[in-house]
Amino acid sequence: MFRLSKVFLSGVSAMAVAAGLMVFGPSPSAEAVPATIPLTIKNSSGRSEPVYVYNLGTLLTTGQQGWADANGTFHPWPVGGNPPTPAPDASITGPANGQTKTIRMPKFSGRIYFSIGQKIVFKLTTGGLVQPAVQNPADPNRNILFNWSEYTLNDAGLWINSTQVDMFSAPYAVGVKAANGAVSTTGRLKPGGYNAVFSQLRSAGWGGLIQNRPDGTPLRALSPGHGIEAGGIPAGVMNDYINRVWNKYGSSTLTVTPFANQPNTKYYGRVSGNVMNFTNGSGAVVTSFQKPDSDSVFGCYKLLDAPNDQVRGPISRTLCAGFNRSTLLTNPGQPDPNNANFYRDAVTNHYSRIIHGQMADGKAYGFAFDDVGAHESLVHDGNPQEAFMTLEPFN
Structure with missing residues (x-):
């Protein structure tokens, strides 16, 4: 099974929340947080391939793991097998380039995945969902372009991030609209920042983190821990x-x-x-x-x-x-x-250094506890009206 990236939200581990171990306490606006809120996805990627969106996680009311459809309806995963069996197709057709699509987010702790060009391969074991682990060269998603955001929506509001804890890949930004109409965003790269991350990793001698398609096009840069596992950087680099x-x-x-x-x-x-x-x-x-x-x-x-x-x-x-x-x-x-x-x-950690340097607001989740001192790419609102995810240009 994969290792969830760790996000500490108000001092509480999202990993624990996702496992159904704890939830945030109520807030004064608890009654204002509805069962679902809209997530508007905008495709500004400049790419013509189809986009697929997935909303996977743990239903906080029951602790069940599963997926949500475009209407925010929860579907528990069926029992998997050993070896793993194919998961139900949880994909939602995403917006074409220049378009938007709005889906509903339930009270979940999980991930919004998106892929470009191909659907992500998900499988189920007897222990639950097997998520992509592309540091493994045999992973079926190794040559698929995808990324994800982590979020928790509960009675205390919405926390949603832009994370690079596991990898840096298809660029995106996230946001949340408050009751007064103000929108907070994070995760946006500087102009030219996507290509700069790859070029600066090479210059720092950490180019072994980069995974390319067979034609040489970069797909992602693995985080250094995964890079050690994949043999991309020396095990004793620190x-x-x-x-x-x-x-x-x-x-x-x-x-x-x-x-x-x-x-x-x-x-x-x-x-x-x-x-x-x-x-x-x-x-x-x-x-x-x-x-x-x-x-x-x-x-x-x-x-x-x-x-x-x-x-x-x-x-x-x-x-x-x-x-x-x-x-x-x-x-x-x-x-x-x-x-x-x-x-x-x-x-x-040159990986984290370079990513922070290319973010428009300087915020990133370059490693698991990048929230120490509030340097993380996370937005929160206790009474969220709408969430946003923007697929950004590849430049």
């Missing part, structure tokens, strides 16, 4: 920086203040015996981390696992952001609030 961090905090203290609204909640990290131990203000050890490898850093998991608790998870998220942004050596107080300090070391 080791030099990780080693320097571990050396530094063997003789000095790393102070983590994980909650912006709780400035007095601090934890203090020191490395001893190759383990970074974090203590609270009383000196008691609250959690410890073995020295992570590059994949743990890029994925914010494994040796940097971040459970949805109030201690280890928040510390791990902060560490993960500091490693990916390469701020742990230059600032012993984390998270670093100044994005001018991000990605300055020669050893850094």
Whole structure:
């Protein structure tokens, strides 16, 4: 099964929401959020191929996994098999270039997929839906151009993002309209930004992340964790920086203040015996981390696992952001609030650096906890009137 990209919405993991483990609490506008809201999809891609749209996820009222049709009606997945069996065709015909199409979004936590030219291949196992994992060269979607947005719609409103946690591919932007008519958007690239991401990855020596069609046309760039899995970049690409961090905090203290609204909640990290131990203000050890490898850093998991608790998870998220942004050596107080300090070391997450640099608003989900310090490409409204997704030009 694939690993969901992790989006923290108001401190709550969308991955947990998608699994039906928790939902956001009610808000003053809870009664104003209807059972479905419109999602207007605009095709400004400049491409002539057909577009297919999918709305897949977990129905928050029941915890069932399934898909929604264009009217927002929920359909549970049937039982799959082993080996996996074909999933029902959940595709919705999307808008042609220059056109728009409006569908309905139910109270879901899931993904809006879109593909250009071909339908996405989805299959079902006995454990549920198998989603695309194109870092696997045998994945049937390897040569299909597609992308997705993650969202949660519930009684507390709508959260919808533009995510690059797993890959950078077909460009799109998302938005939400508030009750007063104001529209918030994110995810739009600068003019020329799509091509610039690929060219800058090559210049940085990370061109191995790029997957091309047989004719050489770029389809996507894998995130670096998936790139390690696919053999596109070396497994130890971050080791030099990780080693320097571990050396530094063997003789000095790393102070983590994980909650912006709780400035007095601090934890203090020191490395001893190759383990970074974090203590609270009383000196008691609250959690410890073995020295992570590059994949743990890029994925914010494994040796940097971040459970949805109030201690280890928040510390791990902060560490993960500091490693990916390469701020742990230059600032012993984390998270670093100044994005001018991000990605300055020669050893850094160049994928995230390059994507952030090409976004019109500077916001992106270049790694799982890019929301540390609110640098993520996410919009939210507690009383959403309409959501938007725009397929952007490939330039």
